[in-house]
Amino acid sequence: MAEFWNRLKHDFQLSIVMLVGLCAFIGITPYAIYRLLEGNYLVGIVDSVLVICTLGAVRWAWVTGDTIRPGQFLAVIFSVGTVMVANNLGVNGLFWFYTLILFNFFVVPPRQSIVATSLALVAICVLGLQPGAQVFESYYQMMSFIVTSSIASFFAFVFAFRGRRQREQLNTLATLDPLTSTGNRRTMERELTIAMAEHRRYGKEYGLLMLDLDHFKRVNDLYGHKAGDQVLVAVADLLESASRESDRLFRLGGEEFVLLLPLVDMLGLERAAQHLCTAVAEQVRSPGGPVTVSIGGAALGRQENWQAWLHEADECLYRAKHAGRNGYMISGLDSPARVLTVVSGTD
Ligand SMILES: Nc1nc2c(ncn2[C@@H]2O[C@H](COP(=O)(O)OP(=O)(O)OP(=O)(O)O)[C@@H](O)[C@H]2O)c(=O)[nH]1
Numbered sequence: 001m002a003e004f005w006n007r008l009k010h011d012f013q014l015s016i017v018m019l020v021g022l023c024a025f026i027g028i029t030p031y032a033i034y035r036l037l038e039g040n041y042l043v044g045i046v047d048s049v050l051v052i053c054t055l056g057a058v059r060w061a062w063v064t065g066d067t068i069r070p071g072q073f074l075a076v077i078f079s080v081g082t083v084m085v086a087n088n089l090g091v092n093g094l095f096w097f098y099t100l101i102l103f104n105f106f107v108v109p110p111r112q113s114i115v116a117t118s119l120a121l122v123a124i125c126v127l128g129l130q131p132g133a134q135v136f137e138s139y140y141q142m143m144s145f146i147v148t149s150s151i152a153s154f155f156a157f158v159f160a161f162r163g164r165r166q167r168e169q170l171n172t173l174a175t176l177d178p179l180t181s182t183g184n185r186r187t188m189e190r191e192l193t194i195a196m197a198e199h200r201r202y203g204k205e206y207g208l209l210m211l212d213l214d215h216f217k218r219v220n221d222l223y224g225h226k227a228g229d230q231v232l233v234a235v236a237d238l239l240e241s242a243s244r245e246s247d248r249l250f251r252l253g254g255e256e257f258v259l260l261l262p263l264v265d266m267l268g269l270e271r272a273a274q275h276l277c278t279a280v281a282e283q284v285r286s287p288g289g290p291v292t293v294s295i296g297g298a299a300l301g302r303q304e305n306w307q308a309w310l311h312e313a314d315e316c317l318y319r320a321k322h323a324g325r326n327g328y329m330i331s332g333l334d335s336p337a338r339v340l341t342v343v344s345g346t347d
Pocket of ligand 1: 217
């Protein structure tokens, strides 16, 4: 049960799909029963299909963690259902259109929602204009419906658009390091926890590198904090481009980075460390000359938790620093190795 609430707490869109599903279930089921008992089988069946599809979409989102396609499915089902109900019940069915506006803006992105809602509105009006149709009692009523539903859709769009942007900005603030745009410490903790779980459950291999700039204080002291910041950004960019797409880079704080590498063993980790050490020494420069990093690494094995794993890499980093910097040390492999690139301005 705790996991259930935890997932809902951390996945906003999933909680919205669940809530819309619950509302649709509670709100539509009595109508479905009522219409079936009343003998209006078309609307009864449409309502029942809506409820069944809603429950199916909720299950789909819950099992796969994908909220986009179930959301789109719900938007299509709700839109078609509302058109059919409006066509069959006339004014009494039209009221559901206002609920549709809200539901659509909750379950799909604003632009998709405005398309689905507009198509449903056009479909209702086209059906209403057919000879003998009973959707609207007069043209005046139809115009009132178009104007009021358009205004409601417009405000829902503005509200949903702004809300989505603010959520994205909040998410960026909460997960990324503002200077380098790499993952921040909180994101790293989450990813390491997931890596540990995958290693335990499926035996998936992971390696972790801890990278620390050498003598970074000198850059700050001699050339100012701004130059120091530029060096940090340049190192982060290089580490991103020199590592694999599946690797994840985080800034732990200050001049320390962590790289999480899936599907590598100890030897692969050593090769990656050597490659990154060399790449930084060769390609990143501060106003005072080449920049170098020291790296400590540890493959995921029997560590009790991610803190122990990180600590193991940190100890190796400490040894790489003490061996003279611009080098790397991988836990379980012999002694620290120095990168042989000739660089001036270090040590
Ligand atoms: N420009 C800038 N400097 C930072 C930032 N965060 C931490 N620092 C600086 O990073 C420096 C870290 O210095 P130290 O911990 O002594 O490390 P170091 O000089 O790299 O020495 P070694 O790691 O032993 O090679 C300090 O001067 C901090 O002020 C930041 O966001 N921007």
